[in-house]
Amino acid sequence: MPVIKSLGYNITIGKDALKKLSAFLKSAKYSSHFIICDENTIQFCLPTLIMTCPSLQEAEIIELESGEESKSLDFSAHIWQTLIENKADKNSLIINLGGGVVSDLGGFCASTYKRGIDFINIPTSLLAMADASVGGKTGIDFAGLKNSIGTFAQPKAVFVYPDFLKTLPQRHYKNGLAEVFKIALISDKAFWGVLRNLRPDHNSEQLLTKSITLKNKIVLKDPFDKGTRKILNFGHTIGHAIESLLLGTPNELLHGEAIVIGMLVETHIAFQKKLISKKELEEVTSTLKKTFETTKIELALGTVLELLKNDKKTSKNKFRFALINKIGTAKFDVEVNDTHVKKAFDHYNTSI
Numbered sequence: 414m415p416v417i418k419s420l421g422y423n424i425t426i427g428k429d430a431l432k433k434l435s436a437f438l439k440s441a442k443y444s445s446h447f448i449i450c451d452e453n454t455i456q457f458c459l460p461t462l463i464m465t466c467p468s469l470q471e472a473e474i475i476e477l478e479s480g481e482e483s484k485s486l487d488f489s490a491h492i493w494q495t496l497i498e499n500k501a502d503k504n505s506l507i508i509n510l511g512g513g514v515v516s517d518l519g520g521f522c523a524s525t526y527k528r529g530i531d532f533i534n535i536p537t538s539l540l541a542m543a544d545a546s547v548g549g550k551t552g553i554d555f556a557g558l559k560n561s562i563g564t565f566a567q568p569k570a571v572f573v574y575p576d577f578l579k580t581l582p583q584r585h586y587k588n589g590l591a592e593v594f595k596i597a598l599i600s601d602k603a604f605w606g607v608l609r610n611l612r613p614d615h616n617s618e619q620l621l622t623k624s625i626t627l628k629n630k631i632v633l634k635d636p637f638d639k640g641t642r643k644i645l646n647f648g649h650t651i652g653h654a655i656e657s658l659l660l661g662t663p664n665e666l667l668h669g670e671a672i673v674i675g676m677l678v679e680t681h682i683a684f685q686k687k688l689i690s691k692k693e694l695e696e697v698t699s700t701l702k703k704t705f706e707t708t709k710i711e712l713a714l715g716t717v718l719e720l721l722k723n724d725k726k727t728s729k730n731k732f733r734f735a736l737i738n739k740i741g742t743a744k745f746d747v748e749v750n751d752t753h754v755k756k757a758f759d760h761y762n763t764s765i
């Protein structure tokens with residue numbers, strides 16, 4: 414069974430991952446356990462977890478509404494309140510059983526409660542397995558801005574049990590696949606080749622092991638996002654802006670869906686900056702369009718540019734993007750201006 418070593422903790426992937434969790438809990442001897450789940454994972458994943466780990470029968474369950482709206486200060490307050498009411502102490506453990514919303518929010522609450530208590534991630538969506546549960550970024554959305562409040566905090570362990578994907582809706586599976594494609598584009602040309610010819614009956618465990626290994630390699634080089642880790646933001650500067658602008662509207666997109674648009678737009682910017690050839694532009698564009706659904710973006714460009722100016726990655730009003738630099742490698746802090754963004758949006762909208 415694959416075990417990947419990260420920043421002081423292990424990521425265990427495979428059919429026996431929950432049995433390994435059971436052994437972990439037995440030896441760790443926490444004073445109490447709190448399981449954070451949402452309305453879907455409580456139904457589809459919690460029974461399997463408790464059956465495999467009987468020591469969790471007494472755990473306090475904190476249930477959230479499903480969806481991005483839960484990554485909020487209100488829900489953080491609800492979690493902290495529940496921890497206080499149930500006398501959680503420094504030796505309590507938070508178990509995040511869910512997608513990226515649960516791991517981002519649960520990790521944030523754990524890392525701030527009593528100046529930080531232990532938490533583990535049991536990701537249940539493809540996006541959380543391949544990306545969100547690994548790397549130590551936690552956070553919530555605030556003032557209409559995605560992930561604007563958060564911490565760096567490493568989980569004590571991550572247990573990836575791919576069978577949980579059996580109940581994940583197809584739209585959410587595709588959502589996670591976006592981050593898998595991103596990691597290949599920025600760090601592994603051979604893996605990108607595999608993804609270009611991905612069969613519908615592919616083996617998720619192999620895909621996950623490869624993409625977690627690649628992400629982890631980048632995180633280990635730069636845990637605090639000061640340098641090379643920024644390449645993970647490929648597709649995210651534009652993607653986050655679109656995701657934020659559509660949040661709460663009838664056209665709201667899932668994170669990965671916004672990132673696909675972000676990757677398409679930013680690939681064109683990479684082409685304008687002469688980082689990739691016309692052939693590579695066409696290869697990336699056609700592969701992403703073949704794999705994912707994309708729709709026209711009817712947002713005023715001025716609003717997008719305004720939001721980019723608020724982005725964490727913007728300094729002195731010049732946009733700094735992470736862009737692919739030939740397929741399989743990437744560059745960060747590439748200076749981009751309004752005209753590059755406008756041309757890339759036009760290209761995106763006319764090629765849909």
Ligand SMILES: NC(=O)c1ccc[n+]([C@@H]2O[C@H](COP(=O)([O-])OP(=O)(O)OC[C@H]3O[C@@H](n4cnc5c(N)ncnc54)[C@H](O)[C@@H]3O)[C@@H](O)[C@H]2O)c1
Binds near residue numbers: 457458480514540
């Ligand atoms: N911290 C990081 O490094 C990082 C990286 C990427 C994304 N993220 C964050 O992750 C979030 C998105 O994560 P997500 O796409 O997993 O969203 P999510 O947590 O909302 O899960 C997606 C949906 O799938 C449901 N679900 C999850 N597992 C299921 C299962 N096994 N069976 C049935 N339904 C299931 C959930 O209830 C939800 O409705 C965003 O907030 C994004 O910002 C964080």
